[in-house]
Amino acid sequence: MSSIRTRLVVAAAAATALTIPLVVGHADAATTSATVKAAPAAAPAATSYTAAQVLAGIQQNSTAANKVNTKPHINTMTHSDVNVFQVAPGIYTYSSGMAIDTDGSDPDPDPDHQGETTWEDSNGQALGAHKVPFYVLGDDCWDRKTPCPHFYFKEHGMSGRQFALMFYNGKVIGSIFGDTQTANGQDTSDNDSRELGEASVKAAQLLGIPSSGTTGGVDNGVTLAMFSGPSWVVNGTNANLNTNAQALVQKALDTLGSSMNGGTPPTDPPTDPPAGGNGSYEAEASTLAGGTTITSCAHCSGGKKLSYLGSGGTATFNNVAKSAAGSYTMSVSFMSVGQSRSAVVTVNGVNQTVSFAATPDYNTVVTKDVTVQLKAGNNTIKFSNPSAGAPNLDRIVV
CATH class of the missing domain: 2.60.120.260 (Galactose-binding domain-like)
Structure with missing residues (x-):
């Protein structure tokens, strides 16, 4: 899990210039939500959107009517309020600062480094923060209520390695959900599950953000668009997850751009995964x-x-x-x-x-x-x- 931090944190993924054309006995004893619509599997039309067009659409659709949370999240860098919006069926966005998560299987000099990540690659290995562009979300509902007044991934059709677009300073990359932020006893410490805006070393590097676990990060300007549903889970190992995530960037831009501009992609989870992918x-x-x-x-x-x-x-x-x-x-x-x-x-x-x-x-x-x-x-x-x-x-x- 994401470790306690008294420093900056960053997130991002494989960079693509905004000018590139894109479309918007038993194993154990028993231990002791509403239906969620998934993001569409692909854009229904052949129109190609640029990343700049998609980002503009996200900003235009980040309205009070589309806000998911009823209580604000926290910018992990500045502790200012952050909100999450459903800008299209099954697609959730927010804008925040970014802090650097160094956790996982890659060694790192960061004194807060931990050798584990909440989610693993397809071989069951902890993700490598220097190899895989991943983002971080809270691992519980801070208020212990159902539905959660904050954005809680389990209530919105999301699981480990869920794909997201990351936008920053003229670049867009693909990333995956890789680690979680622990509530840390319901206090307001640096490990607050309401915080948004932490990502791996690799994500920061791809976006051109300083990637040191102790001095890196950026206060504002990073926008994340998370795609829910099983067809948007990225599979692979530490060696190829970055490549696999970047391969989905164009499809994701097309899907989101089309949906925000009046397209009618399916809102239920597709029965077949994106081309070349798995379900x-x-x-x-x-x-x-x-x-x-x-x-x-x-x-x-x-x-x-x-x-x-x-x-x-x-x-x-x-x-x-x-x-x-x-x-x-x-x-x-x-x-x-x-x-x-x-x-x-x-x-x-x-x-x-x-x-x-x-x-x-x-x-x-x-x-x-x-x-x-x-x-x-x-x-x-x-x-x-x-x-x-x-x-x-x-x-x-x-």
């Missing part, structure tokens, strides 16, 4: 049977996981969509605390038994890649184990 399916949204239950999980992508899977308990993912038949890699995010476990993975009626290695604790979510044969259209993927407990499931990405 993310939360385990808690699957069809459960035989005693499998949903339990809380602070480090899982949607804040929940499946427990009591196996020994008769099952989870079935329906409507896993692909445009073409073929062999695909399915990444399974799981926990198997204390011992290895296996699960029978049934894809369209065909079984394979998959072993999952032991994980150390309930703070560690690990990803295993499984090769599956999928047909064109919708597929059904079922997890079970008729004779023993199976691992806890967080989500699948395929």
Whole structure:
């Protein structure tokens, strides 16, 4: 998680000049919102918007009628008020300063550096702040109310590695949701979950913002546009997440620009991910049977996981969509605390038994890649184990 800071913090992602044309037994015992519309998967028209046009549209649509929060957030640099706006279906924006998050798998001289990030890459590794452009959000609802009077990502269809555009000083980059800001006992310290405006070293570098964890940052001028829904989750490893995020910049600009200018892209989560990408399916949204239950999980992508899977308990993912038949890699995010476990993975009626290695604790979510044969259209993927407990499931990405 983002560490306590008494200094500046920055955020950004792979830079693209604003003048570029763009369109606007069991693994554990049970531990103890309203429907959210996702951002459209792609622009419905071929019109191409520049980043400057999209940013102007964001500013024009940042009105009181579109404000999401009823209590203000805090600029992490200046502690002035910050508001979040829904400028298009499933797309949320704010403007703030930026502070530098040095946390994750990359070494850094920052004395506040921590070796972990809340979200991980597709191989279950902590994100590297020097490799991956990521942004930071609060990890809870400060007021402990539902709905939250502040923007709380879990209430708006967002999870780990959720894509966002970052604008600063004539540049725009792609970034992902990578770390969280802890409430730190509900005081007003530097670790305040209401704060907005922290991002990784890589994000700052791409935007041309001073990137030192102790002296870097900028007070104002950074605008973030966050795209909700599973089709906007960016997959990959520390080695290629930056490349994958930047590959979505044009599509995101086109989608947002079109939507703000009267386009009619779909407002429900698409059944097929953006071209070249994968779909993310939360385990808690699957069809459960035989005693499998949903339990809380602070480090899982949607804040929940499946427990009591196996020994008769099952989870079935329906409507896993692909445009073409073929062999695909399915990444399974799981926990198997204390011992290895296996699960029978049934894809369209065909079984394979998959072993999952032991994980150390309930703070560690690990990803295993499984090769599956999928047909064109919708597929059904079922997890079970008729004779023993199976691992806890967080989500699948395929």
